[in-house]
Amino acid sequence: MEEVICANCYTPLSPVLSACPGCGDNIIITGEQKNIIDRVQPNCLIHRYDGSDLLEPAFIIKEGKTNLKAATKLKEYAKPITVPKQKTYAFDQNILSAIQSLRNERTASIRRYDQLIQSHWQQLKPYKPKT
Numbered sequence: 443m444e445e446v447i448c449a450n451c452y453t454p455l456s457p458v459l460s461a462c463p464g465c466g467d468n469i470i471i472t473g474e475q476k477n478i479i480d481r482v483q484p485n486c487l488i489h490r491y492d493g494s495d496l497l498e499p500a501f502i503i504k505e506g507k508t509n510l511k512a513a514t515k516l517k518e519y520a521k522p523i524t525v526p527k528q529k530t531y532a533f534d535q536n537i538l539s540a541i542q543s544l545r546n547e548r549t550a551s552i553r554r555y556d557q558l559i560q561s562h563w564q565q566l567k568p569y570k571p572k573t
């Protein structure tokens with residue numbers, strides 16, 4: 443099993459133990475009583491990088507006055523990242539998917555233009571001075 447996180451205190455549980463070393467809870471891996479986190483359960487979207495249009499699904503762990511502590515991957519439940527509140531948005535799967543697919547299309551288009559430009563560059567002949 444991949445690394446999992448205690449749902450109570452966010453201590454990483456790896457390898458899987460019978461009780462959490464952080465809070466002492468008995469670990470229940472499956473079923474209704476399950477108290478581990480084995481994948482990020484996003485409840486917001488965060489914008490981390492200035493100048494980028496990348497939105498990341500994240501889980502809010504703690505709310506401060508101006509900043510939030512959030513996790514975008516399992517590792518970050520124990521070591522959350524700090525995000526300004528004003529760059530955090532309500533989770534919206536439709537908008538996230540639309541932006542992600544447009545970002546992918548843009549990347550593919552840029553690659554195609556790079557290749558087209560390159561194909562012209564390859565036809566350039568070396569300059570030969572007249573003798």
Ligand SMILES: [Zn+2]
Pocket residue numbers: 448449450451452453462463464465466467
């Ligand atoms: Zn725990």
